[in-house]
Amino acid sequence: MRYHQADYDVPLLFEACDEQKIDDRFDPTIGGAIPKGLLRSDLNIPDLPERDVVKHFINLSQMNFGVDNGLYPLGSCTMKYNPKICDEVVSWPSVASIHPHQDPSTVQGALRLMHELEGMLCEIGGVDAVTLQPAAGAQGEYTGIHIVRAYHEARGEKRNEVILPDTAHGTNPASAAMVGYDVLEIPSKNGCVDIEALKASISSDTAAFMLTNPNTLGIFEKDVKEIAGTLHDAGALLYYDGANLNAIMGKTSPGHMNFDIVHFNLHKTFATPHGGGGPGAGPVGVKRYLEEFLPVPRIIEKDGKYHLDYDQPKSIGKVKAYFGNFGVLVRAYAYMMMQGGPGLEAASENAVLNSNYLKDKLKDDFELPYGGLRKHEFVLSGKPLKSKGVRTLDFAKRLLDYGFHAPTIYFPIIVDEAIMIEPTETESKETLDRFVDVCKQILKEDPEILKTAPHNTSRRRMDEAKAARDMIFSWRGYKKKTENAK
């Protein structure tokens, strides 16, 4: 199969419009609703006909690559296909046209949906109570660590440290630090938590240990119950980063593994879209003894009616306006109802099967540190590429030329020249086989082709160093910079 990405010369909307032209079909006072005194004339809003705006965004979308285009094996991110029916449900007026300020008696269906979603997450997570408020996984972590602090403070204890393994996602130390904790990183052993190192690092100052299971290498931490026991004996809590929950649904749960707090990445596990920093959802679940610290309002069901309960004196407070990103919650609810329990379990089984299939097909062409089975993802080392004079980066860029998104590279840092692959359950065997063929083909290619890749994409290799050294964040910033240069 040949692949070539579309390439249009698309000007910015600001460049495309004539700044002098005012569309006289548009009444800026909106029929007199906005008083003349409040009108501004200096707003820089592009003024273009609908036809041109549609052309602009459609052409840009064709120069892009997303899960709808093809395989997107971006390890750790879980870029699975998002069923379109979930988007359709969200567009229904009963969902799209309600307002968070409406009286609860007029939005009973929405409250019921959220209450039921909390219940389903409780069952999958093995926890007793869930808040849907956090707007993303990282905010879920931040909420969870606030609960850690509230728990210790309620017990009259002051603890200052959160421990993490060296394979932790970068958001873990960031979340702990933002809540005010000192972060202690412990080294891994054979790709898993080094229990001796963990024991040596635990003290009366330890507030919590944050862990993903399966971990970042895709390996299941078999000693998790011993880890939990060690922490609980020391009076500390165990936090589950839900990034990899999609590997274990229906098989086990964070609660069963004796975690105290867990966040769920709805966009990873329950197929809601990954926003470009856009609306997400990172619900947090806790065991019964932590429920009183959850954010308000809590959704309460009584005699078939749903209420919002703000009377929670020990709550950490609100973490997000209103009730979280409702549209994302509805998508996750639709996905879970569509799959049912057996469907979710099958999703995890197929994610693990696809990952191990790819791993076994590719491990001899690269290196696989720490052998054995994997869960939903695996990490290869691109070290053997060095003998050809190329690096993981070059290999990843070359994959783009064949219509695949690149895997995650150079993470986790404990694997040299890491290539982190997560196919997800939604890809067919035919797609996986083609990916394997392409990987093997690339290894046989002239190193120069790899070093100058990509060749078939709308844009060639980006100057990442310039992007990081010379950052411009907005059109206004760009204009300022170019004017200064003149």
Next chain:
Amino acid sequence: MSVVQPDLKYTKNHEWVKIEGNLARIGITDHAQAELTEIVFVELPSTGKDVSKGDVLGNVESVKTVSEVFSPVSGTVNEKNDKLVDSPELLNKDPYGEGWIAAVELRNQDDLSDLMSADDYRKLLGE
């Protein structure tokens, strides 16, 4: 193959040390900069800061990863290379020269005996 300067001392974390009397000038090796790839940001220590051997002296961020630079010796930071703030690429272009990171006034000359010779460092790299 990366460059190893014969007249310098080295650490297993890929820092180099140039001994200038009571001063240890510190940087990262050619191998380290090649592994990091293009460096985009350097965080320097403040002058006057007291460091112990093994303490974090600074951070080097590349398009690939962020890496800590550890002080191979104990002492007081005497100089820092402010040029790196605006021109972090000097670490790639001239790791043993203009890309130096800081100079530490030695508290204990014995620290130097723990450092590797150029030959030993070359062996560590296995090149």
